[in-house]
Amino acid sequence: MNQTRSAALQEADRLMTVCNACRYCEGLCAVFPAMEMRRFFGDGDLNYLAHLCHQCGACYTDCQYSPPHAFNVNVPAALAKLRNESYEAYAWPKSLSGAFERNGVVVAVVSALSVAAFVIGFVAFENPAVLWDRHAGSFYALMPHNAMAALFTAVTLYVIVALTMSLRAFWRDINGGSRVGLEAIGRATADTAHLTYLHGGGGGCTSEDEKPSPARRIYHHLTFYGFLLCFAATCVGTLYHYVFGWPAPYPPYSFPVVLGIIGGIGLLVGPAGLFVLARQRDPILTDRPHRGMDTAFLLMLFLTSLTGLLLLILRDTGVMGILLALHLGVVLGLFLSLPYGKFVHGLYRFLALAKYAREKKSGAIVE
């Protein structure tokens, strides 16, 4: 065994070796078939398996070697710990990897500073009364469109570079840098869209009462599609502005607003549901010290949606200015924290699923 390995890698290696001898759980998810085609587990193999795990809990409740058995097998918690450790290992730039460790505090500080910056910016651009004036829904009376677009474009470019570098490091580690075909990417996209492996072997994720339930998968779907619809609303708004010359605000029945409303509702219900389920879940299934990272991401998604919907409802009133500062500040905080928070989990999982699809196609994995 590699003596420099972290405790999380050593524990995952131990458990995968036990599971490889047992194989009782091979039908539950993608982790076990992928594990079975290996006799030894390098660091990249273990990180790959960790990101295939959806932490449904099924293999813990089914396991005859889970605590208090002396083998102390707890695959969901061990792989969750390894996943959280890997986020830091692949972060770019390395100097910011510590943001994962104290994620809740970092996200709170960045968001608060972002909101404050917008409030101060609006006041500096106009005058203090601008925050409480009625602007007939015109956001650009508070901040010129070009300034808003330049700020978010710069942040988006940084986020894309940081995420690309992190994903590259992950892919090299789990796959040695070799290519993956379009078919595998298509399969991974379908598995991501359906959350195929969040069924926990059929009934869904197990909770504190050990009964499988589809609730966690449903809330994941609402969060995922809510996020995509809100992103689509922003893209359509951008298209309207630059291609058709139609500036915001758009009427309630317009395409971007309808997309934003449906997506926004998904982004309220999904994160709220996931937060409640996480509170109810048996903590033994989780990596307890890092639960703050999940909470911070869910809270940011929820606040992004809440402030966006409030802004839509109250955009013709005197609180529009302060709501716009709040919404833009929260969105900026969310964007800045994307490469250093739970968001990366979805991207790593996608690459792990692509590798899994390729291994399956090559015949190395038989489900």
Ligand code: SF4
């Ligand atoms: S989790 Fe337990 S029951 Fe499942 S394969 Fe591993 S050792 Fe066997």
Ligand code: SF4
């Ligand atoms: S927790 Fe669920 S997804 Fe993770 S290894 Fe166990 S059965 Fe598979």
